[in-house]
Amino acid sequence: MMNLILLSGGSGKRLWPLSNDVRSKQFIKIFRTENGEHESMVQRVYRQVQSADPETSVTIATSKAQVSAILNQLGEKVSICVEPCRRDTFPAIALATAYLHDMKGINEEEVAVVCPVDPYVDKDYFEALNGLALHAGTGESNLVLMGMAPSYPSEKYGYIIPQNDHQLSRVSSFREKPDATTAAMYIQQGALWNGGVFAFKIRYVLDKTSKLLGYSDYVSLYANYADLKKISFDYAVVEKEPNIQVMRFNGKWVDIGTWNTLTEAMEENSIGDVRFDPACDNVHVINELDVPVLCMGLKNIVVSASPEGILVSDKVQSSYIKPYVEAIDQQIMFAEKSWGSFRVLDVGNGSLTIKVTLQPGHRMHYHSHQRRSEVWTVVSGKGCAVVDGKEKSILPGDIVSLPVGSRHTVFAEIELHLIEVQVGEDIHVSDKIKHEQGLSE
Numbered sequence: 001m002m003n004l005i006l007l008s009g010g011s012g013k014r015l016w017p018l019s020n021d022v023r024s025k026q027f028i029k030i031f032r033t034e035n036g037e038h039e040s041m042v043q044r045v046y047r048q049v050q051s052a053d054p055e056t057s058v059t060i061a062t063s064k065a066q067v068s069a070i071l072n073q074l075g076e077k078v079s080i081c082v083e084p085c086r087r088d089t090f091p092a093i094a095l096a097t098a099y100l101h102d103m104k105g106i107n108e109e110e111v112a113v114v115c116p117v118d119p120y121v122d123k124d125y126f127e128a129l130n131g132l133a134l135h136a137g138t139g140e141s142n143l144v145l146m147g148m149a150p151s152y153p154s155e156k157y158g159y160i161i162p163q164n165d166h167q168l169s170r171v172s173s174f175r176e177k178p179d180a181t182t183a184a185m186y187i188q189q190g191a192l193w194n195g196g197v198f199a200f201k202i203r204y205v206l207d208k209t210s211k212l213l214g215y216s217d218y219v220s221l222y223a224n225y226a227d228l229k230k231i232s233f234d235y236a237v238v239e240k241e242p243n244i245q246v247m248r249f250n251g252k253w254v255d256i257g258t259w260n261t262l263t264e265a266m267e268e269n270s271i272g273d274v275r276f277d278p279a280c281d282n283v284h285v286i287n288e289l290d291v292p293v294l295c296m297g298l299k300n301i302v303v304s305a306s307p308e309g310i311l312v313s314d315k316v317q318s319s320y321i322k323p324y325v326e327a328i329d330q331q332i333m334f335a336e337k338s339w340g341s342f343r344v345l346d347v348g349n350g351s352l353t354i355k356v357t358l359q360p361g362h363r364m365h366y367h368s369h370q371r372r373s374e375v376w377t378v379v380s381g382k383g384c385a386v387v388d389g390k391e392k393s394i395l396p397g398d399i400v401s402l403p404v405g406s407r408h409t410v411f412a413e414i415e416l417h418l419i420e421v422q423v424g425e426d427i428h429v430s431d432k433i434k435h436e437q438g439l440s441e
Contacts, residue, residue, distance in 0.1 A: 001055045002133050003106055005081075005096045006117040007089065007196070008042065008062040008070065014258050016325040017309035018286060020332050025256065026118040027069045027336065030286065032267050041118040041256065043073050052126035057104070060117065061096040071338035072359075079104070084225045089196075090236040091221075091228045094209040098218035101202055108203035111136045114233075115146075115197040120254035120265045128249050129197070135168060136199035141245040143238060144199045145171070147192025149250045153183035156257070158234070159191040160246050171244045174234075192246060195253060198238065208237055259302045259311075259318035272305075282315070288334075307333035307343055339364055340412075345419075352422040358383065358412035366409040366435045372424030374402040381416035385409070407435050 010024035018028045029038040039047070042060075049056050059079045060070055063086055070080060081099040083092055093114055100106045111133045119125070128146065136144045147160045158177055162169035174194070175186055210216035213228050221228070229236075238244070256262045263284035269276070272287030277296040285303040287293045293305055302318055304311040308330065313321070331352075333344040339362035346353040358364070358381075366386065376385065378398045385392050385400045387408045394400065394410070402408050404424070410416070424431075 001057055002053060002130055003057045003100055003110060003112045003202075004049060004059070004129065005093065005100070005112055005114045006042075006045065006058060006060045007092060007114065008060050008066055008117040009086070009089075009092070010118075013322045013325045014319075015262065015304075016321060016328075017306045017311055018288065018304055020308055020334075023069060023332075023335060024066065025262075027066075027073060028286075030262065030266055030271060038271065040073055041120070042070065045117055045119070045121075046074055046078075048121070048123065048126055052123055053130065057106075059096055059100060059104070061092050061099075068338045069336040072336040072341070076338070084222060087225060087228050088230045089233040090231050091213065091225065093233050094205060094213060094216075094228075095218065095221050095225065097202055097205040098209065098216060098221050101206060102218040106202060108201070108206060110202055111199055112202055112205070113197075113199045116195070116255075118256060119195070120252070120256050122252050124251040125249070125253060128247070128251065129199075132197070132199045132247055135245065135247060136201065139201070141170075141243050142200065142204050143241050143244045144168075145238070145244065145246045146195060146197035146249050147246040148195045148253045149248060150183075150187050150191070150193050153180045153187055154193065155180055155183060156255070158194040159183070159186045160194050161186065161189060161191050162246050162248070165190050166248075168245055168247050171246050174239050192248060193253075194234070195255065196234075205237075212236055259304070259313065259321070260315045263302055263315060284315075338362070342420075350423060350425055350427075352427050354420050354422070355379075356416075356418040356420050358410065358416040358418075360412050360414050363411040364409045366407060368405055368407045368433050368435065369402075369424075369431050370405060370433070371426045371428075371431045372422050373404045374408075374423070375421045376400040376402065376410070377419040377421075379417040379419055381412060382414050383410055383412045383416045386411075 015025045026041040029040045061081045063083050081096040159175040161172040163172045206216045215221045270285045273292040274285040275294045279297040281299045283298045283301045288306040340358040343355045378394050
């Protein structure tokens with residue numbers, strides 16, 4: 001059985017406006033499934049893992065901000081190791097490795113494989129991960145990396161220089177992200193892309209964690225996480241390890257980090273209500289709004305429309321979006337939660353109006369607010385609301401008033417849609433106090 005740690009991070013800047021601080025690129029539903037629906041990168045990879053080997057033990061290492069979206073998309077049973085705050089990849093991998101050992105009871109002589117949660121890959125990638133784990137299990141090296149056969153001289157990746165061109169080789173050296181000319185020279189020397197995929201015995205990382213971070217058990221790492229050194233696994237461990245090998249991977253591996261690479265992976269030119277005239281060429285549109293998008297005479301363009309904003313960009317130029325997005329200071333307009341999702345409809349002076357969708361069988365936390373009142377109007381569905389311990393069945397047209405300080409929750413019997421109006425002088429996501437569940441089972 002393979003122990004797989006999927007790293008789910010990212011701040012969502014490069015795929016604005018579909019992504020934001022709580023909805024990173026891996027949660028955007030862009031891949032069409034066999035039943036005609038769409039799935040996200042994290043859903044696709046998780047499904048592929050289970051299809052390749054149902055016995056694989058998967059743990060997702062992520063930040064608090066992404067937990068709700070992961071539970072929403074993968075279900076309540078998925079194993080999650082939650083970082084208390086963001087401290088880069090070495091602390092994240094150290095915490096996840098300790099989680100495997102201390103919380104899941106996995107022996108320190110077993111192998112863990114680490115990879116990002118969002119590559120666009122096929123079945124052979126997961127077969128290669130099993131091969132990577134087998135190589136790490138022999139003990140010939142402390143670390144075994146997967147090096148991706150480069151398809152062009154990319155400036156986005158670091159490079160691994162192997163000692164020879166065999167399928168499995170000792171690592172000669174590492175190179176930082178180069179310019180295109182230098183990258184082409186590296187490729188002529190047999191260099192491979194460093195995709196952040198590697199395998200090790202759990203004991204190895206626990207030892208490194210103890211030496212470099214001062215702790216190796218899960219409880220201590222979690223309790224002191226905010227004070228741990230912020231450093232990447234590559235800098236702290238990989239590039240300093242003399243006993244290291246790289247395994248070549250020649251299959252499909254696409255890092256969907258920009259709109260340009262994302263549209264290359266899309267199986268269709270549009271998602272949502274989109275119209276093209278015949279003159280359009282190489283145009284991709286993702287529309288999450290309830291109004292149509294019409295494109296005429298465009299070439300090599302990406303268009304994205306969401307509650308967060310609208311992007312119209314040349315595909316090549318879209319790679320340089322980050323500094324422009326960082327200058328935008330905006331209320332998050334859409335987010336997925338463990339119980340469903342919400343979409344902001346209107347931001348007023350002292351008010352906020354949102355549409356809430358609760359999935360069947362799910363409920364919000366029992367909570368209260370100290371600086372705002374709320375009113376729920378039921379649009380569709382059926383459920384049960386609780387206000388200060390009193391339960392009430394709710395149907396379309398019902399209105400539920402929630403004064404400041406009242407404890408409340410809502411449960412969906414069938415998919416429930418509410419319009420929630422928040423009123424107060426200081427409306428903020430931090431104004432939420434959780435209480436013991438007030439809904440009878």
